[in-house]
Every structure is written in C-alpha cells, then in structure tokens.
Amino acid sequence: MRYLTPLFFFLLALTAQAQFQVGLTLPRTNYMVLEAIPASVTITNRSGADVVLGGPGRAVWMSFEMTDSSGRPLAPIEVSGVELVQIPAGGTIQKKITVTDAYSPTEIGNYGLTARVAHTPSGQFYASARVRFNITDNKPMWEQAFGVPEGYKGAGEARRYAVILFTDMDNTSLYFRLIDDKTKLRLQTYRLGPISMAHDPQITLDRENKLHALFLAQPHIYAHCIVAPDGSLKKRSYYREQNGDRPQMALNGKGEAEIHGGEYFDPTKPPVAPKSPGGRKVSEKPPGLE
The missing domain is CATH 2.60.40.2550 (Immunoglobulin-like)
Structure with a gap:
C-alpha cells in the first residue's frame, strides 16, 4: 500500500x-x-x-x-x-x-x-x-500646445499634441501622444502607422484644433490621419503618388486641412484589372454589325 x-x-x-x-x-x-x-x-x-x-x-x-x-x-x-x-x-x-x-x-x-x-x-x-x-519611449519630433474646444471632455483645458518616431528592430512607425500641458501627464499613446522618412511628414492643426498628419507609409502611398482634441483617431485615409505628383497638405483660407496632388487610394479595394491590349474580341461585335 x-x-x-x-x-x-x-x-x-x-x-x-x-x-x-x-x-x-x-x-x-x-x-x-x-x-x-x-x-x-x-x-x-x-x-x-x-x-x-x-x-x-x-x-x-x-x-x-x-x-x-x-x-x-x-x-x-x-x-x-x-x-x-x-x-x-x-x-x-x-x-x-x-x-x-x-x-x-x-x-x-x-x-x-x-x-x-x-x-x-x-x-x-x-x-x-x-x-x-x-x-520604451522617445522624444517627440513635433509637438504643439492647444486648448480643448467646447464639446469635448476637458473643454478649456490646456493639452499638448506630440508626434513621435519609434524604430522597432527594422521598422519605423509614427506615434501620436496626448499630454496634459499643465501637469505633463501622458494621457494617450498609440501608433498612427508605418513611416518612411524618404519624405518628412507634414503635421498641422486645423481651425478646430484637430491634428492632421500626412506621411509616407510605404513607397508612393501616403497616410492622412486626423486626431480629435480628445485624442481619438477620427479618420485614416490614403493617397497614392501619381507620375511624380506627390500628395501635399495645406490649410485653406478657412483654416481647413486639404490634400492636393496624387489620388485618393482605398487599400481595401481589389486592384483594377488592366485592359487587354488590341481590338475587340471576336464575340464583341461593333454596334450595328450582326
């Protein structure tokens, strides 16, 4: 036993x-x-x-x-x-x-x-x-203080946007951070996307104190990110360079951020099949020909 x-x-x-x-x-x-x-x-x-x-x-x-x-x-x-x-x-x-x-x-x-x-x-x-x-952490490559507009949590308080480059192994990414400008408390941090520094990113604030960042995400493809004053990512869209016409960001007379150059690009859509060269197929008869 x-x-x-x-x-x-x-x-x-x-x-x-x-x-x-x-x-x-x-x-x-x-x-x-x-x-x-x-x-x-x-x-x-x-x-x-x-x-x-x-x-x-x-x-x-x-x-x-x-x-x-x-x-x-x-x-x-x-x-x-x-x-x-x-x-x-x-x-x-x-x-x-x-x-x-x-x-x-x-x-x-x-x-x-x-x-x-x-x-x-x-x-x-x-x-x-x-x-x-x-x-880990890194120093911001760009930062800007701003006041939180009405309609957002913390309206009237001072905040600071920070944009940070972060290299992890062989990949470099662009990060966003929201900071309380009075206490210096870091409120939010998240990744905007991969970035190539072949061209410097363009970063600005519009009249509503929203952050806009336009950056080269991969060869010939640019990402445009819009961040609200509460730190939430409102939109991420993409533009493609066309025949050397590179997307550029600028503020118009109303203080709105606009993208000029290139063309809008939706990465979720399948690529358009190229048209076959030559004339019509035998089955595609011209109009009026029976």
Whole structure:
C-alpha cells in the first residue's frame, strides 16, 4: 500500500496538469509608454470533457500576472468573465485581450506577462509560459500646445499634441501622444502607422484644433490621419503618388486641412484589372454589325 500512495498522487498531479494547455503570444517585443498591448491567449481543453467557462454571475476565469525586471508582481489584471465560453473536449479557442486596459506600465524597462486560466470543475489554475516585453519611449519630433474646444471632455483645458518616431528592430512607425500641458501627464499613446522618412511628414492643426498628419507609409502611398482634441483617431485615409505628383497638405483660407496632388487610394479595394491590349474580341461585335 505504501507504494500505491505515491503512485496515486503522481497520477493525480498528471491529471491536474492535463486539464488545460495555455499559450500566450504578443505581436512584438517593444512598446511605447502607454501604448495598448494586445495579447493572444490560446486554451486547449485536455480534460476529456466539454468545459463551460464564464457567464453571468460566475467567477473570473482568466487573469494575467505582470512582473517587472526583478520578477516583482505588479497590479493583478483580471478579465471580465461575463461572456460564456464553451470548449469541447480536445478543442482550442483563442481570445484576444488588451491587457493594458486594466494596467499599463509607465516606467521604461523589461516586463514579464503570464496568462492564467481557471478550470472551473476542478478549481485549478493553469498558466502559460512567461512572455517578455520592453517598455520604451522617445522624444517627440513635433509637438504643439492647444486648448480643448467646447464639446469635448476637458473643454478649456490646456493639452499638448506630440508626434513621435519609434524604430522597432527594422521598422519605423509614427506615434501620436496626448499630454496634459499643465501637469505633463501622458494621457494617450498609440501608433498612427508605418513611416518612411524618404519624405518628412507634414503635421498641422486645423481651425478646430484637430491634428492632421500626412506621411509616407510605404513607397508612393501616403497616410492622412486626423486626431480629435480628445485624442481619438477620427479618420485614416490614403493617397497614392501619381507620375511624380506627390500628395501635399495645406490649410485653406478657412483654416481647413486639404490634400492636393496624387489620388485618393482605398487599400481595401481589389486592384483594377488592366485592359487587354488590341481590338475587340471576336464575340464583341461593333454596334450595328450582326
């Protein structure tokens, strides 16, 4: 019997380890201070039975642990468990969570992130491998103070727009940041898009204190981003250079930002098929010819 007892606990441990297999990935390693960090969590059900997670009135079943460079745990990050999720036996689901909605590190440094999933029937928690990421920052290439207009939260207060270049490995991106101009508190940071510095970006404010940025996103393609005084991205559109006619931005007499040159480009539309050279096909008879 004394030999069976250790074997029993060993099998029990294997059973506990086999309920869920949890994976965690981040799209990249380096992020700007206050930038949203989207995490992708995969959960494979190894319990041998269908499992239902979450639902109204149920306990939180997914959480994250973030640690600093010394391994010290930071604020716990819990994900709402209201949504009902069912995983069939042997099945896998994927959840995309913006972990910085609950806690966003503001100190530059190296951090670790682990996803934890609760197996409700057994009460056990299963964790992913720890993923490392870096929080960094850079000085603005352009900034402008402004007053928040009526109709926006914080109307009358002083804010500051900042536009930042950030190079991650081999890619360079243009970032937007909103700052409280009095307290210097960073309110928002997000990526406007990839940028090539073959041509300098054009940045200006219109008469409504909206920020406009026109920049080369890829060869011959320019992105035009409009940001409202509350920091929200109102519009992102694209223009294509045509035969050396490069898109340019300027304010008109009414203080409105306009794009001149090039042509409007919708990247979501399929390319137009080129017309076949030559005359009509045999089946395409000229009008009046029978």
